[in-house]
Amino acid sequence: MLKVREGYKMTELGEIPVEWDVQSIDDVFNIIGGVPLPRSKTGNGNTYYLHYGDIHKLSRSLINTEFDKSWLPLIDETSNVLRRDAYLEDGDVVFADASEDYLDIGKNVVVRISTPHEFVAGLHTIVAREKADKLILGYKQFCFKTEEVRKQLATLATGSTVLGISKSNISKVKFLQPPLEEQQKIAEILTTVDEQIENTEQRIEKTKELKRGLMQQLLTKGIGHTEFMQTELGRVPALWDLKKIGEVTDIKSGLTPLRSESKYFENGTIPWVKTTDLNNDDIVETSENITEKALEETSLTIHNENTVLVAMYGGYNQIGRTGLLKIKATTNQAISSLVLTSNDLDPKYLQIWLNAKVNLWKKYAASSRKDPNITKADVQDFKILIPSLSEQQKIASILSSVDKQIESYEQEKQKYLELKKGLMQQLLTGQLRVTV
Template identity: 35%
Template sequence: MQAKITLKKTPIGEIPEDWEVVKLGDILEEVNLRAKSMEHFDNIPILSLTKNEGLILQKYRFNKKIATGDLSKYKIVKRGWVVYNPYVIWEGAIHVLGKFDIGLVSPVYLVWKPKEAVDATFLDYLLRTKRMLYEYFRLSEGVVQRRRSIKKYRFKDILIPLPPLPEQKKIAEILRTVDKAIEKTDEAIEKTERLKKGLMQRLLTRGIKHKRFKKTELGEIPEEWRVVGLGEIADLRSGGTPSRKKPEYWENGTIPWVKSGELNDGTIYETEEKITEIAVKESSVKMFPKGTLLIALYGATVGKTAILGINATTNQAICAILPKGELFDPSFLQYCIIHSRNRLISQSSGGAQPNIYLYVLKEFKIPLPPLEEQKQIAKILSTIDRRLELLRKRRERLEKVKRGLMRDLLTGRRRTVF
């Protein structure tokens, strides 16, 4: 329920009349407790600070323990205390400990204890608003961006709006409710992704209701299936890029032109750029029909796929996989390539970003069921994909709701009844 708002002018803008403007140093007290001050600290979890997940177990962040054997200089942090990394605080590396009662953190981090007039959860949200991240960046010093840091005295002098404690608690409760919904959605996404991975492994190697199998170079597959190279069932063609020096190729273009960065294992209905009919006639680009399977040959998205939901052209970093007759279902082949992507990339060459050469793609072996079974497998997996799409859209909506609530509640534009 919206309460009546009376505003007052302050150095940080208009805020509700009963809110205060305080310095962080007024509500936070630095704590410098070291592990060596405790008799037994071996069993205290070692925590690492992340921008998005907050303070998490160090071994989960790095998949190993990286702390030195001597933990005596590590700092103690307790539930409700604020921790930040002075070098990347402006990226959001500032959080309140909420997942553990106590932990040890790197001596590089600074630890602060909120005073009684502040709700720790409210503070956790407030300290990572856009305005606060901008303030951290503005006040940080250093020539090299990754080594910019904020001095303690500057941090303590930052002004914040502070509602009465009951309102802080209510704001925190509202935002936490949305966060819990996001967490539940994340769990559902993770569970569905595991289900899809398991189904892909089974369906693309064992098929549907098969009882007889044969050994092949790809492992055991159903007797009715074949092992084929992509070149046996498809023509492979790369695209091109019309000259940027010729405006007539680009201005007022109406023909979709796909770049490799737009491939993300889905379906393409719209492109970032379009070219003209003159470009198609006079350059190396080729028009590919709706339903064509595409794969990125190099670049940041190497190995990624997409199916054209429209007639379109592509750049030279993309290979179009065109069927030789009715030998494969594009959706099935897309799932097959996604499932075998690591094997495909390992057979290719290149440095940090490998290239997939056309001759490698032509010889790349895949298991090929009869066409009808391909369609059944694709239908099962596409059902899972639709579920994932709905969950991801729900998460996007929740994130949008959260951003709006943070913007309104943490500035006093919207009041709560408490």
Template identity: 30%
Template sequence: MKRSSKFGVKNLPHGWKATQIKKIGAVTAGGSLNLTKTNDYIDVGFPAFSAAGQDGYVAHAEFNQPGVIVSSIGARCGKCFFAIGQWSTLANTQVILPKEDKCLTKFLWYWVNDEEYWVRSGSAQPFISPKDIKNAWIPLPPLPEQKKIAAILSTVDEAIEATEAVIEQTRTVKKGLLQELLTRGIGHTEFKKTAIGEIPRSWSLLPLPKVAKLERGKFTHRPRNAPYLYGGAYPFVQTGDITASDDELIKHSQTLNDSGLECSRLFKPNVILITIAANIGDVALTTYPIACPDSLVAASPNKGIEARWLLYALMAQKPHLNKVATQNAQKNINLQILNAVQIAVPPKQEQLEISTRIMAISNVEAVNTSKLNSLISVKRGLLQDLLTGKVRVNTLDLPALLNAEAPAEALAE
């Protein structure tokens, strides 16, 4: 069942009822203290919610009870935030203060935190009116069931937050490892000064063309999205695919047919693709033949260069490439910029040892990213199943759901 604030909720389980927000609590405009980010945000204080969410702290509390903050103006109007304890709001928000003996605030937040749920007015600057918030329909289970539903969804949220924290920590470790291994190597005691800083004495400093053959992708046909060029046997990737990859390209969302391939360029496996437009300096290692447009450059390792080590060496160049990129409508770099990049190159055996160590931490990141995606999928299913009563809390085996990553309905007895 699609959530909608405009119409009464139908086909509810026994014991549930449909009601409007105005009947279970108060709706008030946020920003009554006239606080602003520029004048009132401080380092420590009460949480402050703008239309973007909790993004600062202030010296004075506006509310002292659980509430739901609705972003009420702008492109993201309808995004909702949960607040507890003492907190304040800024302009462009509306606040729902449920009566906890009728509707648990966190249950309400899980239901209304869907931008498509709300009725919007305006076009150039969409907004949600207080009247539409008050008249919005919600399903209301008995209070004990609301508490169980909120507790289950909170457990999943906590698992998501914990996994996100592990991923962030892993990325921090990986960044430090890249810097250490790609400039200091493994077990070296003697170093030499170079244009990019100290590197091991046995290493060579080489311009990128001495390390890899650089070839720009291509797509000569205009418009690029002509349907008759797609849907064939040749994998085709663009900058977004590289940015979304986990070091390796193992999947693609588009293919070219023979006509499409004539407009493009196909690269072999074990080539590093580098984004040079919009997203600058993202890299991925190809694992099968792939075609790409001119917003990507392929780096094919020269003799004596290990492909995965080159992947990590180029990954470490992202901050530099972003710094030197030109910007018009979007950021860009070109082959001339890439040709000038200097790479510290160890002997091939050390390249292999370095890439093995970095790959180990990359694998940890990939495993946790996969886990995060599964948890997000689980939550999406639970939101639909629990908030509509399709799956009842008494029949749900949450530990099995989190471990098996199966649809909630399938795990209900």
């Protein structure tokens, strides 16, 4: 039998401080169903509406009507029959009762109603409203996010393609309740980390906005030009050339060797790029390798560094994504490799141009074919504006420096997320105690 530490007790959720209690959601909350209105019914009105999809998109655990009213959809309460208990109250916890994966089943947010507006939870939501004041608002933002709670939610979920959890099952979920003073301290610590995450996200978004503005400026007006001409792509510097990508690159297709032949993959050392390896950035490693035997017995070709790769299909969100090889590699059949045939084209500039036009790729693929994809002919005919080589390199350098800043912020955000994950698991289980 495991020895319990002094000041702790053993419970069904493991070892916890003696002052803490194990509670089920049903012990502390009344469970209410959301309003079964789809998001398509929103538009105008004076009542805020919370959709389960909004809960899944949020990286934070609090919705405040004062700060979130700019994006919260509205419904007209006079045109819908709304139960009185459907209206959210300050401090309610709203769970999403449907998810496509176990990680997000039962994802939840706490509602802060700080403006005089009506607010309802909509389709695929479950509302938990406290019976008595046993939990502070800040603690409710985090107490259902421990590994112990997530495991319970995953066990109680039902379904195959889309997972669901019922009101009766959510009510069974157990969580930990510290004394109010300790709840307050825990919430303060985790909220501080959340604020750092949100501040970093804002810096990321502002820098991305800066990049979008710079791309629009640099790829249409260039650097220091005074004379312009009208082209089919708009008004551009007079010294620029307009070419088809097929005129400045040789486009090669990839291949997937037979998966049933282990000799093609087992202990492979040759990098083999798939569409999932393309992230509109440099490629320095791949998730899979192939063997020399695969190269010998198929039509696969190894491409040199600075070859630009484009995803031709493999899912709508993947179409048009790019990669710039920084290693020698081959690719699968869903990727076209653009091998430069002109010394007047910088590979990074070419990739930046393609990244800037990704929405055109998607629009064309979606509108022209039953199964969204782009073809070799599409890529060959795609237009590109080409400045002088030195100007291309300056444009690439400016935008790459912004990318490095975004990457730095992303790394900072990841550190805060890891810190939060560790603190939550320790603080919300009582393994790490706070001073009150």
